Structure formats: C-alpha cells, structure tokens
Amino acid sequence: MAKSKTIYICNTCGSESSQWFGKCPSCGVYGTLEEQISTSNNSLIARGGWQSNTRQNSKAAGPAQPRISMPFSEITQEEQARFQSGYGELDRVLGGGIVPGSLVLIGGDPGIGKSTLLLQVANRLSQRLARILYVSAEESGQQIKLRAQRLGVGIVESEPEDSGNGKGKKSHKSTAKTPENSGNNLYVLPETDLEEILRELESLKPQVAVIDSIQTLYFASLTSAPGSVAQVRECTSALMQVAKRENITLFIVGHVTKEGAIAGPRVLEHLVDTVLYFEGDRYASHRLLRSVKNRFGATHEIGIFEMVDRGLVEVENPSELFLGNRDELIPGTATIVACEGTRPIVVELQALVSPTSYASPRRSTTGVEYNRLQQILAVLEKRVGIPLSKLDAYVASAGGLGVEEPAADLGVAIAVVASFRDRVVDPRTILIGEVGLGGQVRLVSQMELRLKEAAKLGFKRAIVPKGQTYPEDMGLEIVLVGKVIDAIIAAIPKERRLEEEMEQMVELEELEEDNGFDPADQN
Structure with missing residues (x-):
C-alpha cells in the first residue's frame, strides 16, 4: 500500500x-x-520484482540480444521541416525557423516585451497556419484585446518586400488591411487550470500554442501554490507530453529571478528544447533575444528588436545601432567587431580616464566585463608603463551591448590609452584582438566574418594580431601587430593632426557632393 x-x-x-x-x-x-x-x-523495485528476475535469468541466459534498442546504423536520418515565424530575427535565434513539436522557453525581466513579442508572432503565424492558441494565465481576454489593438494584432500584414537596393531590406511600414475573417485563426484562452488547458490543446490541436506564463499555472492534484517547484515541474512535464504526442509547438514564457535566472526548478530548462532570454535596458528602445540552449541549432545567437509605439520591430542593421557618430571626433573611443554566435556586430567602445579623488581609484564598466577591464589596466601599467593605478577608469559600450568575448580586449586597451593621452583614434580603424598578460596580442576566431562586416560599413583599416589569416582584396588596410605597444603606435597618432585631416576630408566630400563630382569618374 x-x-x-x-x-x-x-x-x-x-x-x-x-x-x-x-x-x-x-x-x-x-x-x-x-x-x-x-x-x-x-512495488516496482521490490525484491520480488524485475531486479530479482533479471539476476536469476542472467546466469542461464544465452548470447546477448537487444530487447527494444536498435543499432545506431539503422536509425533513419530525417531532415527537420521548419516553418517561418514571420520575424527573421526570431528565426535566426531558433536556428533557421520553428521546429514542429518543439518546446521553446522564453525568459526575461518584467515589462521587457515577452508577451508583446509572442502576441505579434502569433498574429503573423495565424495568417499562414490553420490554428494558433494563445493561453494567457495572467491577463483576461479584454486586456489581451486592448493590447492587441495597440499592436495591430488581428490585421493581415503584408509580407516584407525587397526595397529594390539588392540587399533584401525589409520595410517596417507594411500595407495592412482588415478583412472580416482576420484573426479567426488566432484563439485566446484566459485560463490557469492545467487540466482545462490540456483538454483544449487536445481538442483544438493547434500548430503553435503560447503559454503565458508557466509560473501562473496550477495542477489541482498538487497541494503547493502556483509557481512552486512541484507545480512548475509537473505542468511543464504534462505540456511536453501533449506537445510531443500531438506535434504542437509550444512557446512557454518564464519569469526570472532578481539574479536573472529563470524562476523555478532547474529541470524546467532541461525539459524544453530551446531556452531564450529576452534582454535589454528598460530605458533603451532596443531588445536582445539571446539563445542559451538549442537542440536544433547553434547557441549564443542573438536577434535584435526595437520597441516602438506599435510593438516590436526588427533591427535590420544592428551595427548602426551600436556604432556611434563617426563624424564626431572624441578622445577615448575605439571601434571593435564583436561576434554573437555567427553574427558580427560593430560596436563603439568609450573610455574615460581621470584623476581620482579617493584613496583607491574607481573602476566602472557598462557592457564590458569588470574583471577583463581590471586585467587590461594591469597589463597597460606593467607592460606599457602607463600609470593607471591612481586614476579612475570608466569603460562603456555604445547602446549598452554586452561584449564579453576576449576579441574586444584590444579595443578596450586602445580606448583607455587614447583617453589617457587625450588623443583621437582614427574612426575609420577597426581593432580586433585578445590581450595577453605578457602584453602580447593573441589570435581570435571568425576573423573573416569580422573583416567583411567592417568593410561593408566603410572602414578603411584594421589592426589585427600577427599571424592571423585573412582573405585578400577586402578593401581594408590590414596592420599586423604582435604586442599592445605596437597596436598603440599604429592606432594613436603622435601629434594631434587627425582632427584637421578629418575636417578637411568632410569638407571635401561635401564640396564634391554639392558639385555633383564623383571621384570614380576620374579613373
């Protein structure tokens, strides 16, 4: 018993x-x-159960034979048939599209836009698929309707067209129409009872279902409160069984703790196929959708959105978002190319070095890892001879983008030195490399992707580690350096003539544009 x-x-x-x-x-x-x-x-593991029978039969058993397993060579390989979500940034993070029957967990801070993103995705999918179910355990149907009217959900949006420039740029302004049957494929269920949700999933059989959110569902057979470890584990397990059996794709919203991790047991992230984090500063307009687990694609991919008055829109060129104004010459700035997964992004780094007013100097970072800054400052003082131990140092990335990879070390070092000497780094120069403790510049990965992105945005020179392989004829002047001191000499001019050169160049370009002169016609 x-x-x-x-x-x-x-x-x-x-x-x-x-x-x-x-x-x-x-x-x-x-x-x-x-x-x-x-x-x-x-009863299953009692002494008279399967364990004792297995031990007795194993002594008189014949040759080893598989019971229900199969050889690896006999497993057929079937390519996953994906379908598009209607948002290229989300498809990129998912690995190329939505896999039928998969479970996708999306976490993020309150008010970051998780529900907004999924409601817009459900609207796009309802225009191409048969049935989409949006389960809201936090809002009533009237609240969802009000938010949908503000976002334009329930109207048929035209597919993004090519702007004619050959780059496939999508336009945020789409010609929309509101026919009578628009939104009929999008079903809304305001419910918190797990059993009712499971019955609706089995009855409606939608292609895609959104659960918003998993921490507010409850299973009546359990005595614990919603959001507890047992409730989250059992609800996710039951939803996974129905999704796999009926081949339903589930998007599950998860709350996060104050440390930034998804609330609930760790088993929640193990049950799902993909874990996404929706990040961003609530005071900034851009949002980052980052993949930390993906069974159907690469991890650490990012998608970039911008929050506007009518919801979230995709950012077509992220480098322009995190790249400052290159026409304005400011001491202490350097430009790097950071790689998030397979996406290169040009980011401007800013540094400020000033005398301290305290016994110990202050160190502050925004978007750059604090320990990496401490290490770079120590290398500059020991190997280059710059006295930074008694100076305050502040480093920030444009837009607050988190740059954690070591390839940004050289840009941080050059920005700090430029601020210390009050010099301007050529805004047409890109800096890529890892700084070692001995003052050497180490090799980095995905150099070809980084250089192509820099050349596409009009940069003229790149300072990279010595021994790094790179493709020829990219339109960039490649400067190979082996130590940090060599990079400083190459990036920072000895005299303050760069400002005058840049001003003359800008004036010349404006004069040529006014006269309709094209330098390419001279050849």
Whole structure:
C-alpha cells in the first residue's frame, strides 16, 4: 500500500529534504524550503520484482540480444521541416525557423516585451497556419484585446518586400488591411487550470500554442501554490507530453529571478528544447533575444528588436545601432567587431580616464566585463608603463551591448590609452584582438566574418594580431601587430593632426557632393 510522507523542496534548486531548515542545505538560500506531501510506492523495485528476475535469468541466459534498442546504423536520418515565424530575427535565434513539436522557453525581466513579442508572432503565424492558441494565465481576454489593438494584432500584414537596393531590406511600414475573417485563426484562452488547458490543446490541436506564463499555472492534484517547484515541474512535464504526442509547438514564457535566472526548478530548462532570454535596458528602445540552449541549432545567437509605439520591430542593421557618430571626433573611443554566435556586430567602445579623488581609484564598466577591464589596466601599467593605478577608469559600450568575448580586449586597451593621452583614434580603424598578460596580442576566431562586416560599413583599416589569416582584396588596410605597444603606435597618432585631416576630408566630400563630382569618374 502506498505510504505518504512529508518532504521539503527548495524553490531555488529543487533539492529535497526530510526536515525543514531555514537555509537550504544545497544552495544556501534562506526561506526557500516548502512543505509537500509525497506518496511513495516501491512495488516496482521490490525484491520480488524485475531486479530479482533479471539476476536469476542472467546466469542461464544465452548470447546477448537487444530487447527494444536498435543499432545506431539503422536509425533513419530525417531532415527537420521548419516553418517561418514571420520575424527573421526570431528565426535566426531558433536556428533557421520553428521546429514542429518543439518546446521553446522564453525568459526575461518584467515589462521587457515577452508577451508583446509572442502576441505579434502569433498574429503573423495565424495568417499562414490553420490554428494558433494563445493561453494567457495572467491577463483576461479584454486586456489581451486592448493590447492587441495597440499592436495591430488581428490585421493581415503584408509580407516584407525587397526595397529594390539588392540587399533584401525589409520595410517596417507594411500595407495592412482588415478583412472580416482576420484573426479567426488566432484563439485566446484566459485560463490557469492545467487540466482545462490540456483538454483544449487536445481538442483544438493547434500548430503553435503560447503559454503565458508557466509560473501562473496550477495542477489541482498538487497541494503547493502556483509557481512552486512541484507545480512548475509537473505542468511543464504534462505540456511536453501533449506537445510531443500531438506535434504542437509550444512557446512557454518564464519569469526570472532578481539574479536573472529563470524562476523555478532547474529541470524546467532541461525539459524544453530551446531556452531564450529576452534582454535589454528598460530605458533603451532596443531588445536582445539571446539563445542559451538549442537542440536544433547553434547557441549564443542573438536577434535584435526595437520597441516602438506599435510593438516590436526588427533591427535590420544592428551595427548602426551600436556604432556611434563617426563624424564626431572624441578622445577615448575605439571601434571593435564583436561576434554573437555567427553574427558580427560593430560596436563603439568609450573610455574615460581621470584623476581620482579617493584613496583607491574607481573602476566602472557598462557592457564590458569588470574583471577583463581590471586585467587590461594591469597589463597597460606593467607592460606599457602607463600609470593607471591612481586614476579612475570608466569603460562603456555604445547602446549598452554586452561584449564579453576576449576579441574586444584590444579595443578596450586602445580606448583607455587614447583617453589617457587625450588623443583621437582614427574612426575609420577597426581593432580586433585578445590581450595577453605578457602584453602580447593573441589570435581570435571568425576573423573573416569580422573583416567583411567592417568593410561593408566603410572602414578603411584594421589592426589585427600577427599571424592571423585573412582573405585578400577586402578593401581594408590590414596592420599586423604582435604586442599592445605596437597596436598603440599604429592606432594613436603622435601629434594631434587627425582632427584637421578629418575636417578637411568632410569638407571635401561635401564640396564634391554639392558639385555633383564623383571621384570614380576620374579613373
């Protein structure tokens, strides 16, 4: 007969304990253990069960034979048939499109735009697929309708057309019409009961369903409150079984903790196929959709959106968003090319070095890892001889984009030195390289992608590590450096003549444009 006992489960890490503690023994977080009733049934692993029979039969068994397994060579390879979401940035992060029957978990801070993005995606999908279900466990139908009217959901949007420039640029302004049957394929279910949601999924059989959000669903058979470890685990498991059985693609919204991790047990991220994080500064308009787990594509891909008055729109050229005004010459700026997955993005780094007013100097970073800055400052003082130990240092990336890869080290170092010397780095120069503790410039990966992006945006010179392979005839002057001191000499002019050269060049270009003169006609 089944026996019931009381156990205590941690909300943060999901570990179980037989008694209550003020602090979780596993993760050390206070006040996270919750009481739950567990029913144990050990009939399957009793001594008279399958274990004893297996031990007895194994002694007199013949040759080894598979029971239900199959050889790896007999497994047929079938290509995943994906379909497009209507947003190229989301398709990029998912690995090329939506895989039928997959589970996608999207987490992010409150108010970042998770529900807005999924409602817009559901609207696009409802115009091409048969049935789309939007399950809202946090808002009523009237609230969803008000938000949908502001976003233009329920109207048929025309497919983005080529602007005629050969680059396939999409236009945010689409000619929309509102026929009588628009929005009939998009179904809304305001419900928090898991059993009702499962019955609706089995009855409607939608191609895509959105669950907003998993922390607000509850399973009546469990005594714990919604959002607890047991509730989140059981609800996700039940939704996964229905999705795999009925071949339904599920987009699940997950809340995040104050540390930025998705709330609930860690098993939630293991159950789903893809984990996406929607990031961004609430005071800025751009949003980053980042992939941290993907069973059907590469991880660490990003998609970039911009929040406007009618919802989220895709950013066609991210480099222009994170690239400052190159016509304005400011000391202490340097330009790098950061790679997020397979996407190169040109980012402007800004540095400010000033005398400190305190016993210990201040170090502050925005978008750049703090420990990397400390390491670069130590290398500049030890290997180059710049006295930075008594100076405040501030480093920030344009737009607040998080630049964590080591390929940005050389740009940070040059920006700091340029601010210290009050010099201007040529805005047509790109800096790529990792700075070692010995003052050397190390090789980086995906150099060809980085240089092509820089050449496309009009840069003229690139300072890269010595020994780095790169394609020829890219329209860039490649400067190979082996140490940081060599990069400083190549990037920072000895005298302040660059400002005058840039001003003369701008005046010449304006004069040529006014006279209708094209320098290419001279040849």
